[in-house]
Amino acid sequence: MAFKDLREFIEKVREMGQLEFIEGADRDNDIGSLTEIFAERNEHPLLLFDNIKGYKKGFRVASDILTDHRRTALAVGLPPNAGKIELVKMWKERIKDTKPIPPKEVSDGPIFENVEQGDKVDLLKFPSPMWHEQDGGYYIGTSDAVVMKDPDLNWVNLGTYRCQVHDRNTLGIYISPGHHGRIIREKFWAKGKSCPVAVSFGQDPTIAITAAFAVPYGSSELDFAGWMRGAPAEVVKGPLTGLPIPAAAEIAIEGEIPPPEVEHKIEGPFGEWPGYYAHGARDEPVIKVRSVMYRNDPIIAGSPPLKPHLRILGLPFGAASIWDNLEKMGVPDIHGVWTYASSSASGGGMPFIVISLKQRYHGHAKQAALVAMGGRTGAYLGRYVVVVDEDIDPTNLDEVVWAIASRSDPATDIDIIRKAWSTYIDPRMTPKQKDEGDITNSRAIIMAVRPYEWIKQFPPVNAITPEQRQKAVSKWKNLLEPYGLAGR
Ligand SMILES: Cc1cc2nc3c(=O)[nH]c(=O)nc-3n(C[C@H](O)[C@H](O)[C@H](O)COP(=O)(O)O)c2cc1C
């Protein structure tokens, strides 16, 4: 199932009829706007921009790459046309058996088609977009893979960290506290050295996905990409840094991050995944770029956060991790887990979790909520956990809201938990809390299930049963088909 590179994936997407090829866009307004507008639809195409105003033909930008759940499924080898909960369920099964496969080093690769070093480095030749109107600059890196090696433990980390183009050979980079790239660069700085780094800006989607995965410190995301694609990821050795670079990356750089006392620059603001500019514009470290490599007709992979779905991945892998947590903790009969307004990653950032289950005993639904909010994925920047019965589809917001509106009693069905794990990019954290270093937030559990004590007396739902629906559809097929209502 493995795709060699981003362009092979795009080709497959074209065959599936999900590619929109756009010429004549400008990088200041059009690329970002169209990316957001297309993603307003649940199912939407991948956008490939060429002939970008002011840039060489062939120097392209791809966006909305994985924001549609069908393409996230395709990228990881799941059936693209399966239902959303079905896909989350399949992924939940897959992650139970994670066997990392180390990368394979190859001596040559398409990334060496063009190599420009020293004075020849010019990042301004690439059409890096302005993704949101109020962004502080042009970002070449939103769906990138930043490669660094721990100086003490011989181990390579990949992380997706945003990169802003400051000038022809300088990039700004923002890495959140706790993220591995930040720990590694600080180790170099503590020795008075600059941190060697390589970054690829467009690669096989499994590498893009794993670069943003919650892989433990000391394990390499490249090994997880191997597991995800079912074959080793092919890498070349960076000529200047020796770091592994995806051999079929579209564009890659090598360089170093000097200690901030040597060089730093204002970075941002950048529209962040919760849908806000919470971090703002601040002094951040820079990458001094010594070499730029690119394929003929390179493609920048773009993945800006998109409010309100905040979709980076159309399939919330985090929901699968929560479901897996629930099973590991022995909570039975889960029918589905879905998340809204979430980062979609397994590392957390799940402010709205919906769990659907078949209640089997008193307290079962509450147990599910407590486990979901206690595991690694559900704990970090959580806010609401809603539990619904098995007849509610958690991917259907109308049904979820109907369950809350009809099965919960606000006075008795909402529990509040205080002082839980949050982060500085939480838009609702008060300025006072930030000043005082109280980086916590509160949680609500909303029990939108039929109360178990009197579940048998709960009024029946007045909607059509699946059996009756099937009968009516068979009988009235010709009438319903033109409306797209006969298929389900
Ligand atoms: C599209 C996208 C953009 C991201 N941008 C950043 C970023 O700018 N800075 C950051 O620290 N994390 C960012 N993340 C999250 C990290 O990539 C993610 O938490 C990852 O697990 C970090 O890897 P690490 O644990 O090896 O540091 C982004 C994730 C995605 C999917």
Ligand SMILES: [Mn+2]
């Ligand atoms: Mn890591």
